[in-house]
Amino acid sequence: MTLHRAIAIDGPAASGKSTLARILSQRLGLIMVNSGAMYRAVTWKVLQLGIDPADRAAVVAALRNMDVQCGVDGLDSTVSIDGIDPGEALRSEEVNAAVSAVSAVPEVRECLVSLQRDYLKLGDVVMEGRDIGSVVFPETPYKIYMDADPLVRASRREEVGEVDSVAARDKADSGRATAPLKIADGAAVLDTSGHSIESGVEAALAILAGQGFEMPAA
Ligand code: DC
Numbered sequence: 001m002t003l004h005r006a007i008a009i010d011g012p013a014a015s016g017k018s019t020l021a022r023i024l025s026q027r028l029g030l031i032m033v034n035s036g037a038m039y040r041a042v043t044w045k046v047l048q049l050g051i052d053p054a055d056r057a058a059v060v061a062a063l064r065n066m067d068v069q070c071g072v073d074g075l076d077s078t079v080s081i082d083g084i085d086p087g088e089a090l091r092s093e094e095v096n097a098a099v100s101a102v103s104a105v106p107e108v109r110e111c112l113v114s115l116q117r118d119y120l121k122l123g124d125v126v127m128e129g130r131d132i133g134s135v136v137f138p139e140t141p142y143k144i145y146m147d148a149d150p151l152v153r154a155s156r157r158e159e160v161g162e163v164d165s166v167a168a169r170d171k172a173d174s175g176r177a178t179a180p181l182k183i184a185d186g187a188a189v190l191d192t193s194g195h196s197i198e199s200g201v202e203a204a205l206a207i208l209a210g211q212g213f214e215m216p217a218a
Contacts, residue, residue: 004182007126007208008133011146012170012181014153016200017128018191023201024126025075028216033119035129035136038070038112039103040090046102053098060107070115072122093163100172109135109178116139125160130173133184141212143187144204150192 007024009017018034020069025032043053045066051058078085089095102108119125126131127136133143148156150167157164164216172182183189186209192200209215 004120004122004124005142005213006093006120006132006137006140007142007144008137008140008184008187009126009128009144009146009212010132010134010181010184010187011128012129012173013164013166014156015146015148016128016156016195016197017122017146019197020144020200020204021126021128023197024204027201028126029075029124031075031077031118031119031123031125032074033125034129035112035116035132036129037077037101038079038115040095040099041079041081041086042066042068042108042112043095043099043102044092044163045084047094047098048177053101056105057107057139059102062106064067068111068115070118072119077119091162095152096162096169100169100176103130104172104176104178106178108187113179130181131179131184133187134182135179136203138184141186141211142183142208143211145187145189147189147191147193149193172209 005031009021011017021032024030042063046053046059046062049062051062053059067082069080084135113136115165116127119127154166157166190203190207
C-alpha cells in the first residue's frame with residue numbers, strides 16, 4: 001500500500017491552524033484533517049450520555065461502545081459517532097469546556113490516533129492538532145508549530161462569537177501526561193501574531209519548501 005505525505009500543523013487554540021490547513025489543502029490539493037473535531041466528537045457523545053468528562057473510567061467504558069467513523073467529503077475530513085455527525089454542536093460552549101479532559105484520556109487518544117493515521121491510506125494530508133508532529137506522524141519532515149500572542153488568540157475566538165477559555169484549554173493540553181502540546185522535533189515555529197492570513201500562508205509555504213516539500217505544479 002502506498003503511504004502518502006503528511007504535513008503536520010500543531011499549536012495552541014486559535015493560533016491559526018485551521019485557517020492555514022484549509023488554505024494549504026485547497027492550494028496543494030491535500031486532504032485536510034481537523035483532528036480536534038475528532039476529540040470534540042467523542043466529547044460531544046460523552047456529554048450526550050450524561051457522563052462526567054472527568055470520570056476517566058466512565059469515559060473509557062463509553063468509548064468502547066462508540067462507533068467512531070472518520071472519512072472524507074471532497075478534501076475535508078468528516079467524523080460521526082454512532083452514525084451521527086454532531087455538526088455545529090462540536091463547537092458549543094459545553095464541548096469547549098470538556099474537550100481537554102476527554103482528550104487527556106490515553107484510551108481516547110489511542111483510538112483516535114489510529115484513525116488519524118488511516119487517512120494516509122487515502123492520499124496526501126495536512127492534519128492539524130496538538131500532537132500531529134510529535135505522536136501521529138513523528139517521521140514526517142513537514143512540520144509547523146503555530147503560535148500567537150494569547151490576547152490575539154482569545155480575541156480571535158470572541159470575534160466569531162465563541163465562548164472558549166483558550167488559556168485554560170492550553171494549560172490543560174500542554175500539561176497532560178499523554179501527548180502534551182509541545183514543539184515536535186524538527187518543527188518550524190510560525191508565530192502568526194503579526195501576520196495577515198496571506199502573509200502567514202506565504203511564510204508557511206516557505207517553511208515547507210525549506211523542509212523539502214515538493215509543491216504540485218501550478
Ligand atoms: O483544535 P481544537 O481546538 O478544535 O481542539 C479541541 C481540543 O482537542 C483541544 O483543546 C485538545 C484536543 N486535541 C488534542 O488533544 N489533540 C489533537 N491532536 C487535537 C485536539
